[in-house]
Amino acid sequence: MDKIDQAYEAAVEVLRACASPLGLKASALAGGYPHVWARDAPITSLGALLTGDAALLEASRASLTTLGAHQSELGMIPLNVDTRSGQVTTENAGAIDANLWFVLGHYALHRHTGDDAYLRSQWGRIGAALTWLRYQDMNGCGLLEAPEAADWADLYATRYNTLYANALYVGTLEAASRLAAALGEDPAPHLARADDVRRKVNLLLWLDRPWDGHRFGAQLETLKALRLEWFLLYQHTGTLTEKPYFLPWAGFREFGDTFDGFGNMLAILFGIADEAQAASILDYAHAAGTDAPAPLKAFFPPIYPGDRDWREYYRSRNLNLPDQYHNGGIWPFLGGFYVLALHHAGRGERAHEALRALADANERGRTRPWEFNEWLHGRSGRPMGHPLQAWSAGMYLCAYHALRRGEAPLLPPCPPRSGDPWAGASG
Structure with missing residues (x-):
């Protein structure tokens, strides 16, 4: 049996x-x-639902029911629920992407089952989750603001207007529009908000400065009209220059300077990146080796002690040292999103190469083959995290179905960005 097919069967067993x-x-x-994690379970379900396995369908649905049952009075979805005690965890509580993946998980489930009755029973919780997200735009700029380490990279110093959270927000709003339409509700407000976030991510986090001075000038003028603070970021930070990818975050007079693999793949999949931007991102990801020795490194290049964004908490449990964990480590579940992005961009040959590399990565183990490890060392490629990881297996299945069986991943089919985000200053 071909290794890609072997990996599929092993992933289902995991x-x-x-x-x-x-x-x-x-x-x-x-x-x-x-634990049932608010991000891991919906991501895992993107592949689990495609298997046709009734037990995995029920577990995907149960994940959402469990998380929704512990929603806070203000609409916050808990980070996770312990399956042994049924209690929520308070470490890293308030993660901004818990609500985002909760909505996307409901979209994936409904798209697969068409179960309007279940969707309607959960619609109040979905609406409350979306309302909580709107309040995370604390200054009314249209983008989500997040404190440091408040998402999946919960031991890494992204902060404020992050690419990952806001790219995910576009997909979440697109998903909400389709769920609303399925129940006879008005999808227009969600779609309008998605378009606004898509445009502002481009304005704030994509740089074209040296190639077209007029275009960059128009970008600055639009930023100034929309949000003076965004304009001042560029005016007072002389080190900002062109990048072949979206910046990972922007904050008060500072910005991130590493390649966010997850955020950039989501920008491609959710139509934030146009065709040229997607090509630039994927060319960089491959040329810089972020997909080697296996796809995909979380953030690249690694941050070292003495660098501006180094944090002493990176030493916690020996995790975020250079080339490890979020700090340049390889996460096989991200490799699944990388395969999807390559496929979405029409790079079929590279997508199949990446899928085979991902099968190889998931086969590696410290104690057994087909370990589907949580994460691998960024240089050696050796497994260093927990084995039998659900989202490593789930995203392999999702990527496999997209390439081998031609089945679309269960993500909102967002259109490519249209129009020029630098045109006009309204909104």
Whole structure:
């Protein structure tokens, strides 16, 4: 049997071991991650739902029901729920992407099942989750603001207007529009907000300065009219120059200077990047080696002690040292999004190469083959995280179905960006 097909069968077995009455656990390893996580479970379901396995369908649905049952009075979805105790975890509580993936998880489930009755039963919780997200735009700029380490990279110093959260917000709003339409609600407000976020991500986090002075001048004028603080970021920061990818974050007079693999793949998949931008991002990702020795590194290049964004908490549990964990480490679940982005951009040959590299990565193990490890060292490619990780297996399945079976991933089919975000200053 071909290794790509072997990996598929092994991934299904991992997910069956992760299924529990409360939903999809993040890891099948005893003592690993025995929780239903608000980001891991919906991401895992992107592949689990495509298998046609009834138990995995039920576990995907149970994950959302469990998370929704613990929603706060203000609409916040908990970071995770422990399947052993049924209690929520307070470490890193308030992660901004929990609500985002909760909505996207409902979209994936409804797109797969067409179950309007279940969707209607959960619609109040979905609406409350969206309202909570709107309040994360604390200054009314249209983009989400997040404190440091408040998303999936919960030991890494992204902050304020982050690419990952806002790219995900575009997809979430597109998903909300389709769910609203399915229930006879008005989808227009969600679509309008998605277009606004898409445009502002381009204005704030994509740089074309040296290639077209007039274009960059128009960008500055639009930024100044929209949000003086955004204009001042460029005016007072002389080190900002062109990048072949979206910046990972922008804050008060400062910005991130690394390649955010997840955020940039989402920018491609959710139509924030146009065709030329997508080509630039994917060319860089491959040329810089962010997909080697396996796809895909979380952030690149690594941050070292003494660098501006180094944090002493990176040493916690020996995790975020250079080339490890979020700081240049390889995450196989991100490799699944990389394959999807290549496929979306029409790079079929590279997508198949990446899928095979991802199968190789998931086969590696410290104690057994087909370990589907959480993360690998960024240079050696050796597994260093928890084995039997649900989203490593789930995103492999999602990528496999897209390439081998021609089945679209269960993400909102967002259109490519149209129009010039630098034109006009309204909104």
